[in-house]
Amino acid sequence: MTDLTDRPASAPPRDARAWLRILARYRDPTMTRxxxxxxxxxxxxxxxxxxxxxxxxxxxxxxxxxxxxxxAFLVRIFIIQHDCGHGSFLPNRTxxxxxxxxxxxxxxTPYAVWKxxxxxxxxxxxxxDQRGIxxxxxxxxxxxxxxxxxxxxxxxxxxxxxxxFLLGPSYLFLVQNRLPIGLMASGWRYWASAMGTNAMIGIAxxxxxxxxxxxxxxxxxxxxxxVAATIGVWLFYVQHQFEETHWSRGEVWQLxxxxxxxxxxxxxxxxxxxxxxxxxxxxxHHLYSRIxxxxxPEVLRDHKELAEAQRxxxxxxxxxxxxxxxxEAEGRLVSFAEARVRPEAIS
Numbered sequence: 001m002t003d004l005t006d007r008p009a010s011a012p013p014r015d016a017r018a019w020l021r022i023l024a025r026y027r028d029p030t031m032t033r034x035x036x037x038x039x040x041x042x043x044x045x046x047x048x049x050x051x052x053x054x055x056x057x058x059x060x061x062x063x064x065x066x067x068x069x070x071x072a073f074l075v076r077i078f079i080i081q082h083d084c085g086h087g088s089f090l091p092n093r094t095x096x097x098x099x100x101x102x103x104x105x106x107x108x109t110p111y112a113v114w115k116x117x118x119x120x121x122x123x124x125x126x127x128x129d130q131r132g133i134x135x136x137x138x139x140x141x142x143x144x145x146x147x148x149x150x151x152x153x154x155x156x157x158x159x160x161x162x163x164x165f166l167l168g169p170s171y172l173f174l175v176q177n178r179l180p181i182g183l184m185a186s187g188w189r190y191w192a193s194a195m196g197t198n199a200m201i202g203i204a205x206x207x208x209x210x211x212x213x214x215x216x217x218x219x220x221x222x223x224x225x226x227v228a229a230t231i232g233v234w235l236f237y238v239q240h241q242f243e244e245t246h247w248s249r250g251e252v253w254q255l256x257x258x259x260x261x262x263x264x265x266x267x268x269x270x271x272x273x274x275x276x277x278x279x280x281x282x283x284x285h286h287l288y289s290r291i292x293x294x295x296x297p298e299v300l301r302d303h304k305e306l307a308e309a310q311r312x313x314x315x316x317x318x319x320x321x322x323x324x325x326x327x328e329a330e331g332r333l334v335s336f337a338e339a340r341v342r343p344e345a346i347s
Contacts, residue, residue, distance in 0.1 A: 016254075016256035016260040016261070016287060017256045017257075019256075019260070019287055019306075020256070020287070020288060022303070023284065023287060023288035023291060024288070026288070026291045026295045026296075026298055026299055027088070027288065027290040027291050027292075028091075029088060029089055029090055029091060029295075030292075031091060033292075033294060034090050034294075037080065037293075037294055038080055041076045041080060044073050045073040045077060048066055048067075048070040048073065049067075049220065051066055052064075052066035052067050052219075052220045053212065053216055053220060056212070056215060056216065056219065056220075060215065063216075063219050063220055064219050064220075064223055066220075067219060067220040067221075067223040067224045068223055068227050070224045071223070071224050071225070071226070071227025071230075071231065072227070072228070072231070072275045074106065074107065074224055074227075074228035075228045075231050075232055075235075075275060075276060075277075076274075076276070076277050077103055077106055077107060078103075078109070078228065078232055079276065079277025079279055079293055080099075080103060080277070080293075081099075081103040081104060081107055081111065081114075082118070082277075082279075082293075083277075083292060083293050084096045084097065084099055084100030084103070085100055085111065085114060085115035085118055085119075086290060087290060088290045088291060088293075097111070100115070101193075101196075101197075104197050105197055105200040105201055105204065107173070107228070108177055108197070108225060109197070110177060110180065110193040110194040110196070110197040110198075111193055112189055112190055112192075112193035113177075113180045113181075113182075113183055113190050113193050113194055114177075116183055116186075116190065117133050117134045117182050117183065118134055120133045120134050120182075121133065121134030121135055122259075122286065122289055123255070125240070125263075125286065126245075126247050126248060126258030126259075126261075126262040127247075127248070127249075127253045127258065128247050128248060128249050128250075128253075128326070128328075129249055129253070130250070132182075133182045134182075135240070136164075136236070136240065137159075138241070138247070138325070138326055139325055139326070140247075140327075140328050141326070141327055141328070141334070141339045142328070144325055144339065156336070159324045161321050164233065164237065164321075165230055165233060165234055165237070166230065168233060169226065169229035169230045169232065169233040170226050172229065172233065173225060173229040174225070177194070177197075178194065178198055179194055180193065205217065205221070208221060231276075235266070235276060235279055237320070238264060238266055238312060238317040238320055239263055239264050239266060239279070239280070239282040240262060240263060240264070241320050241323060241333065242264050242312055242316075242320050242323070243320070243323060243332050243333050243334075244331075244332055245261070245262045245263075245264075245332075245333060246258050247262070247326050247331075256287060259283070259286035260283050260286070260287050260309070260310075261283075261310070262286070263282040263283040263285070263286040263287075263310065264283065264310045264311075265282065265283050265306075265307075265309060265310040265311050265312060266279075266281075266312050266317065267280065267311050267314075268280050268314070273297075277294075278293050278296040278297060279293065281296040281297070281299070281300060283306070283309060283310045284296055284300070284306055322335045323335055324336050324339075325339045
């Protein structure tokens with residue numbers, strides 16, 4: 001660990017673990033600010049839903065356009081649910097958990113299941129020996145080469161943009177989230193979370209159909225969800241799937257280093273930062289997940305070293321789609337084409 005006494009007072013430490021004491025100053029949420037953030041997200045979401053429903057009498061296309069835009073507010077709802085899961089949204093954990101459970105009905109995400117799988121993601125991110133829950137499947141070059149031709153084809157299909165960002169998000173939120181995937185044998189509470197959320201979603205869908213028929217479901221409910229799911233999966237992808245991210249084996253893997261070096265700082269315009277709940281400041285979030293999302297910009301304001309670290313622009317993020325395999329020798333993500341020219345080339 002870097003010795004803080006050997007550095008000028010104005011220069012923060014570069015060692016990942018040394019940041020923890022500094023970032024602890026930002027961890028406390030403010031009740032009024034948190035409830036304000038919930039209100040300015042939930043009220044527009046409901047209002048746009050209502051306006052879109054009324055807009056059906058004018059034009060289904062108008063309702064659809066409003067629903068697509070409303071997907072951005074649903075993303076922000078998910079970020080608030082995400083903060084509840086980290087215990088960073090409210091001082092009162094009981095109230096916080098019930099808010100998280102309630103928002104899970106809107107996001108189609110069972111709260112207890114997601115909270116547990118996401119904590120596994122945080123605890124093991126970047127560890128090549130602990131993959132499989134809460135992450136985007138990433139194979140090493142050697143693992144890919146060891147697969148059968150069919151296994152390689154399946155992985156290629158999985159990593160295809162059409163699957164990752166169009167089909168995958170809808171499958172994840174509409175289908176996979178209906179069961180406690182990854183925790184099927186981990187106890188009743190995860191089943192209760194999934195089935196309870198499913199029951200509330202079922203009631204909501206039944207009410208929509210009862211009062212408006214199938215059209216609101218097809219033109220408002222599903223488009224809002226699909227847009228939010230697609231944006232959410234894209235954000236999750238670019239937060240970890242960039243060329244110089246961090247993966248290592250268990251014997252050398254270190255939690256805080258992997259958190260800082262394996263998470264990007266996704267540089268977005270301010271309106272998109274707001275709508276995405278500042279989740280682009282992901283390297284700070286992974287390093288200290290108890291910081292409320294609305295306080296993450298304070299960290300960058302006060303610590304220029306973190307503001308400049310792991311920066312990923314929108315243009316650079318689009319280029320990450322061509323990265324598919326982890327090159328253990330070079331310590332970076334590479335494309336299938338780059339992996340093919342390595343020694344012992346892929347057949």
